[in-house]
Amino acid sequence: ITLLKFIGINPVLVHGGGPDINAMLDKLSIKSEFRKGLRVTDAETMTVAQMVLAGKTNKEIVARLGQNGAKAIGICGIDGRLIECEKLTADSDGNPLDIGFVGKITRINTKVLQTLANDEYIPVVAPIGVGPDGESYNINADTVASEIAAALKAEKLMTLTDVEGVKIKSEKGEDVVISTLNEQEINDLINRGVISGGMIPKVLGCLDTVRRGVGRAHIIDGRIPHCLLLEIFTNKGIGTMITQERKPYHTGEII
Template sequence: MLALKPPSISFDKVLPCKKTHHRSPTPLLRSRRTAVAAAASGGGAATVAVVDSPTRVEILSEALPYIQQFRGKTIVVKYGGAAMKSLELQDSVVKDLVLLSCVGLRLVVIHGGGPEINSWLTRLNIQPQFLNGLRVTDAATMEIVEMVLVGKVNKSLVSLINRAGGTAVGLSGKDGRLLAPRPAPNSAGLGFVADVARVDPTILLPILSSGHIPVIASVAADEAGQGYNINADTVAGEIAAAVGAEKLILLTDVPGILEDRNDVASLVKEIDIKGVRKMVEMGKVAGGMIPKVTCCVRSLAQGVRTASIIDGRKPHSLLLELLTGDGAGTMITG
């Protein structure tokens, strides 16, 4: 469960940037990084002296082109993985969301909660089961999924954002018929697991126009009221398309798309749909990355401008992706 620990705001990890999406750090940043690293090894007091107020102001001012680029635009963020489990990374994500909202970005957050669901199932002596990467969801499991995603994780995340100075509104795919589910192709083996048949963003639009942050649990119900569990990546991609998002961001437990899955240094920083499909055909994108890449490609095909798979284990990864030239993972373009 998300901890209700109020985050402390710090801007010293926001990197300077230019208008290109990926680039090497500026000389200012290189010298500052070197000085801070040296100070950290020899004493903490020197670190404060290096990152003085003029330096902080200059770093923040260099984010201006990115703020101007994304101000008033809708950014859909899928939040899960390591960034959800670690208290420090929770604080980082919440700070990023609040800061981005304050400078005018329209944010939609879709969250998962797999580890918490597994924990509750284990407490109830129910063995978690998966088929092709999707959770097998019988009636008892569906009850736990809804309790955790809607009753616990969603409320906790909303509380964290509000306590940090943002204004979040908790929702699920059931609210306002936001999501219409379609049983998964192999539903006989998966149980109450669905794809997204349709998105009705009516309930989201006034929330976004008011500057609030909708936080959405990835469950839905059919016309008879039966609940369904839907993959959060899939939900994020379909909602991004439905609201005409400028960008879709998936926070993950991996650096992004790797040219060599065993070599972190082979990170592909930018790639188009054609390139992604080629990597899938060659087997360079496999396993759990395939559904993430698929939802990114589907969202781009439906009008989302860019989609990024970023490393949620990095503190302030959202700011790195949106307000710097380095990014924090792989950006996919149409």
Template sequence: MNYDNLIKKAEILIEALPYIQKLYGKTVVIKYGGNAMINDELKNSVMEDITLLKYIGMNPVLVHGGGPDINKALQNYNVKSEFVNGLRVTDAQTIEVAQMVLVGKTNKQIVSMLNHKGGKAIGLCGIDGKLIECEQYKTEIDGELKDIGYVGTITKINSKVLELISKDEYIPVVAPIGVGPDGESYNINADTVAGEIAAALKAEKLMLLTDVEGVKPSKDSESIIPALTIDEVYDLIDKKVIAGGMIPKVLGCVEALEKGVGRTHIIDGRIPHCILLEIFTYKGIGTMIMKDKHLYHENEALY
């Protein structure tokens, strides 16, 4: 009998060993969004990845978006979507719909999928236990601050509830709705929520699932940069290599690192099992951003 294929599978498992050892008992915050929330195959693989992380001793915390679901619901209610500087203008009717969709539908669907995979997920939003305290965010247009409604900027993460849940056998699933000083609800960017939660929990990893492969060395490049330091990020922004919608993502990673997160990752959520491939292989599949290029393992490919 030829055991070559079985041996290769064993080698793949052994490659993961140093990462399992390093990350045992550590917190990994994952922002789930983009195409991975729409495609059924990708949904399935993300839920399997997160469930596996929990079973091998890590503490995953999932923060999700839900833009497409919100857009669809607003269309059903004949409410027009408007964006300013990439942020959704959120009037009283829009926040009501957004909260209904994010907390009542999207969050519970994710919880159900994780439970179906053998995990024990608990759905939360920022209102629960005042998990995410915030105030109204105003964006600058032509030198003036513009009120865009119930859009929040985070003032405090009360992480105790997440610590209690994630250190036990449960997987927290967080919808990005925060609570204001008078008890009002605010919609918050999910990338921002994930970064602030990762910082509050002093997570070992923050992972952003996106619809891009990672940071590229040039616009037309087919390759990605496997690892960057904070200084290299700023240099690439100055050189306009990092531009457009990638800038807030990398700066969110930098801010999380400066607040104590160990490593941050921007990965392509369109790749099945992207979380496992990024965490448990020497090279990974996305761009890792860290304070300095320290190795978990001597075989890591950081260059």
């Protein structure tokens, strides 16, 4: 990430912190509950989530970047009203859903990020949003990253996970990573049940982002050392790249 900034690329880092939140809730004997893949966030849990995400996880990442020579600033969506939101009241299928202080993003204030980037800083964003009356809301980190990428019309959205990418079964029955997917292929694989479970929202989120103007979206394995550099600076890349249509950036690019 530091290298990307040094060579003129402006990264914006959005992080989660589920394990850190779970650990703190356990210490405080507060029960964790999830519905539709989202954390049920009452007032007490919201206080803990904000404390952990903005006060612990965020600053640890900023410190690590600083150790590697980067000028990083840690913020959350409350700062400068970066992430404005309202209470989430329905799931992705439109069914009523009440899981407390979980937000639905209504606006990204890109000026905050652009000001930091233009002043040579790397913004490190914790996924806490702010409501109309100043109340805090917990938001899924993948959702925040997608919304920020779309608002900035970013060249790439890079989603780091603990899997190698989208996989299919080969003729030999082995799991093989699909290197590129376009909209038609994604819809086909979902209908056939090849893309299933928790990978569906990740893939559809990436697809929605490229529909809204982001050049390409990538699902890559964050466990691989230098995974960002391997994706950006090698012709083949790693993980799964998602575009609206197959279209190379340059002559000879492998897609």
